[in-house]
Amino acid sequence: MGIRAFLVGWSLLCAAGTLQSLAHAEPIGGTRQSEGLQAPAFGQIPNAIDIALPAVDNGLNETVIRIPEGDVTLQTTVFKPDGAGPFPMIVFNHGKLPGDAHNQPRNRPLALAREFxxxxxxxxxxNRxxxxxxxxxxxGHxxxxxxxxxxxxHDVAAAVAYMSEQPYVDKTHIVVGGTSHGGMTAIAYGARDAVSAPGVRGLINFSGGLRQDECAGWQKNLTAAFGSYGExxxxxxxxxYGANDSVWQGELAGQMYxxxxxxGAKAQMFDFGAYKNDAHRLVGDRDxxxxxWPRVKTFLAQIGMPTSVLYQVSEPRAPKASGYASLDAVTAVPYLDEGGRAGYRNFLHQYSSRAFAVSDSGAWSWAEGGDxxxxxxxASCQKQSSDPCRLYAVDDAVVWRDSSADTQTASR
Structure with a gap:
């Protein structure tokens, strides 16, 4: 049976921008646009890897801590290299999805964390x-x-102050960034709280802002806020910012800048053009x-932050192509009913960072983008099946092998 999952609209209020890839079973339309993106294939690390470098486990030494901030504590995720440090630090701030903020999952920007x-x-x-x-x-004010x-x-300042006291952090080399609502938050932090943290050297704003459709003149409110911060x-x-951002349309990004x-605020604007079907999803995608990264790397060097590759970090790797069938042979996919075959046809129209899974009982799901x-x-297929779900296709290749366990999970 198919999974009925609903696509979170990227044009919704202040999309988080760092969501994991989303699973789908319902058609969402559109045409494939990945050919012009030149996105890296699964497992390909953009930088040349020196095998002499120490390797960091694919878990990135992830820990979840509580940072005190006034009368509360902030659930905070930390990724770090191996060793005692001290290491330079980036504090990265999430966006906001519609609805109760407590229902928003813990932010884990894996693609960004891996690169840093x-x-x-x-x-x-x-998490603020x-x-x-x-x-x-x-x-919300x-x-x-x-x-x-x-x-x-305020919460960003608390995180910077607390982490600056950790022995593995180099408190003289810090950068603060964020995406969507978190991008605006990073800029607001620079306008006031950054004065208490002399080790903060710069700010990175990925598609930042706050969209409030319920507020009359929200675009002017937003532009005025950035003007005040800039003073x-x-x-x-x-x-x-990207040209096809569903949240900041038209000339709004340029007006904010x-x-x-x-x-006289010192800033550089990088318009990276169109990204997939929505530039607002840039940071959440490994692609x-x-x-x-090339533009961020240049900026980091300009503000005296390190930019050399120091560690090997593994990435999710797709199983090898099996030759079981051609990718577009819809009827070759085993166990699917007509609804599942319609889902597979929809999968074929997605960007090439994608995967389709199926179980012996006919459950299926596909996912595109994310990390x-x-x-x-x-995982989405497995929620609907008592039988193990296995990968049928990844990117542009069929990886299915009959009764083969090595298509059940991705390798690293």
């Missing part, structure tokens, strides 16, 4: 007040965007790393 750990960084990802399992409630940003920045920020910042720099669509497809 590869370059020797500690990656700190706090009211999000996931952090304490307190989300403080109504339609006052400027106040909202400052409120969120106070003294740190250099890098802004990355112009308002921010009007009073997006090759788009943003590891293989694991997502298998």
């Amino acid at each position: 750990v590869r370059h020797g960084y500690v990656v700190v990802v706090p 007040r009211g999000f996931a399992e952090s304490g307190g409630e989300y403080a 109504g339609c006052d965007v400027e106040a909202n940003g400052y409120e969120q920045a 106070k920020v003294r740190l250099p910042s890098l802004w990355l 112009a308002a921010f720099t009007e009073h 997006g790393v090759q788009v943003w 590891d669509p293989m694991s997502v497809a298998i």
Whole structure:
């Protein structure tokens, strides 16, 4: 049977931007646009790997800690290289999905974390007040965007201060970044709280802002907030926005940037053009790393942050092609009913970072994008089946082998 999962619309209010790949069984339409993206294949690491470098386990030494902030604690994910350090640090801030912020899952930007750990960084990802399992409630401040940003920045300041005292963190080499609502939060942090952390050298804003469709003139509110922040920020910042962003349409990104720099704030805008079907998903995709990392690397070097590759870090790797059938041979996929075959046809129209899983009982699911669509497809299929789900196709290859266990999971 098919899984009835609903696509989270990327155009919704302040999309998080760091979601895992999503599983689907319902047609979403559209045509495949991956040919012009030149996205890396599964398992391909953009940088040349020196086998003499120490290897970090694919778990990236992930831990979940609680950071004190006033009367609450913040659920915070930490990724780090092996060893005692001290390591440079990036504090990375999440976006906001519609609805109760506590229902938003703990943020785990794996693709971004992997790239920074590869370059020797500690990656700190706090869930701000009211999000996931952090304490307190989300403080929206109504339609006052400027106040909202400052409120969120309190939690960023708490994370920077707490982590700067950890022995494995180099508190003289810190960068603060974020995506969507978290990108705006990073800029708001630079406008006020950063003065208490002299080790913070720069800000990185991925598609930042706060969309409030319920507020009249929300675009003007947002632009004015960035203008106010720009009067106070003294740190250099890098802004990355795409041409087909579903949240910031038209000239809005340019208007926010112009308002921010009007009073002399030091910033660089990088328009990376169209990315897949929505530029707002860039940071959440492993494919997006090759788009943003070269520009981020240049910025890091400009502000005195390290940029050398120091570790090997493994990535999810697809099983080898099996030759079982051609990719577009819909009727060759075993166990599927007509609904499942319709789902497979839909899968064939997705971007090439994708996976399709099926079980002997006919359960199926596909996933596209994110960090590891293989694991997502298998897990989503497995929720509907008592029989083991296995990968049938990954990217542009059929990997199915009859009664073969090595298609059940991805290797690393």
